[in-house]
Amino acid sequence: xxxxxxxxxxxxxxxxxxxxxxxxxxxxxxxxxxxxxxxxxxxxxxxxxxxxxxxxxxxxxxxxxxxxxxxxxxxxxxxxxxxxxxxxxxxxxxxxxxxxxxxxxxxxxxxxxxxxxxxxxxxxxxxxxxxxxxxxxxxxxxxxxxxxxxxxxxxxxxxxxxxxxxxxxxxxxxxxxxxxxxxxxxxxxxxxxxxxxxxxxxxxxxxxxxxxxxxxxxxxxxxxxxxxxxxxxxxxxxxxxxxxxxxxxxxxxxxxxxxxxxxxxxxxxxxxxxxxxxxxxx
Numbered sequence: 001x002x003x004x005x006x007x008x009x010x011x012x013x014x015x016x017x018x019x020x021x022x023x024x025x026x027x028x029x030x031x032x033x034x035x036x037x038x039x040x041x042x043x044x045x046x047x048x049x050x051x052x053x054x055x056x057x058x059x060x061x062x063x064x065x066x067x068x069x070x071x072x073x074x075x076x077x078x079x080x081x082x083x084x085x086x087x088x089x090x091x092x093x094x095x096x097x098x099x100x101x102x103x104x105x106x107x108x109x110x111x112x113x114x115x116x117x118x119x120x121x122x123x124x125x126x127x128x129x130x131x132x133x134x135x136x137x138x139x140x141x142x143x144x145x146x147x148x149x150x151x152x153x154x155x156x157x158x159x160x161x162x163x164x165x166x167x168x169x170x171x172x173x174x175x176x177x178x179x180x181x182x183x184x185x186x187x188x189x190x191x192x193x194x195x196x197x198x199x200x201x202x203x204x205x206x207x208x209x210x211x212x213x214x215x216x217x218x219x220x221x222x223x224x225x226x227x228x229x230x231x232x233x234x235x236x237x238x239x240x241x242x243x244x245x246x247x248x249x250x251x252x253x254x255x256x257x258x259x260x261x262x263x264x265x266x267x268x269x270x271x272x273x274x275x276x277x278x279x280x281x282x
Contacts (some may be wrong), residue, residue, distance in 0.1 A: 014034070024069055024073045025148065026203070027077075027224045031173070034219075034238075041053060044056065044071055050259075073149075074148070077117075077149055081118075083170040084126045086219075088268060091270075092270040092272070096265075097272060104244050112142050112143075112144070114143075114213045114240070115144070115217050116237075117146070119152055119223040120161075120165075123145070123217060123219075128196050129174050129192065133174070143196045143197070144210065146198070153199070159187060160186070163185070204229060208240075212240055213241055215245060216241060219248060219250040221250070222253050227256065233258065241274065241275035244264075244277070246277070249271070
């Protein structure tokens with residue numbers, strides 16, 4: 001028993017569920033993450049009427065429906081997000097990266113953007129507001145938001161946010177312009193919804209079917225994967241970028257020795273990685 005009265009995972013079961021979660025999500029837990037497992041998987045225990053994580057392990061060993069496997073994966077995935085998260089990134093996009101992309105793509109006036117692991121949609125909608133405010137309203141813009149969790153994507157697609165969520169990063173002028181009241185909540189206006197779409201996607205899958213992008217944001221995600229998975233994901237992100245396109249990672253993330261095919265671009269404290277054309281340094 002632990003101090004709070006819960007039954008601690010046996011070492012055997014900890015190893016089992018660590019491997020199970022890695023297979024289902026790619027997330028590497030490491031040692032001594034009992035508290036994280038308990039806090040994240042408590043909804044599963046309650047829904048399945050199980051008394052402990054040890055009982056969950058017993059259930060999993062017997063084989064479970066895909067729905068339960070997916071629910072465990074969703075609970076273990078971090079969904080922390082807010083509007084305009086890390087404002088410095090959006091400042092660099094507005095002043096440096098987007099003008100460069102626009103200049104190179106003036107002939108087609110088309111921009112494709114991918115927000116990977118987008119959670120409940122704040123990042124894709126923030127990108128949409130940034131583009132519209134920066135004067136790209138008459139361009140053909142597509143912003144794709146993906147996440148492993150179908151449940152969280154349903155919220156993103158609905159585009160309805162609590163006041164407490166709006167309070168986290170949303171500038172008042174943009175709130176008035178791009179949202180409307182929906183009871184006590186705020187609803188994204190169609191002006192944003194027309195250029196943002198959402199789809200479930202596991203970053204360990206082949207990214208080819210998604211097409212190519214001019215800008216990819218994959219922030220605060222790679223830290224949860226082991227080195228092998230990181231390398232595969234970064235290679236996929238590189239290949240899905242059009243020549244001259246930009247990749248943005250989280251502030252605490254790096255290329256993990258996978259910089260081939262990229263040029264590092266630094267602006268203040270923000271680092272972007274620009275995709276090179278084959279055999280050409282930009």
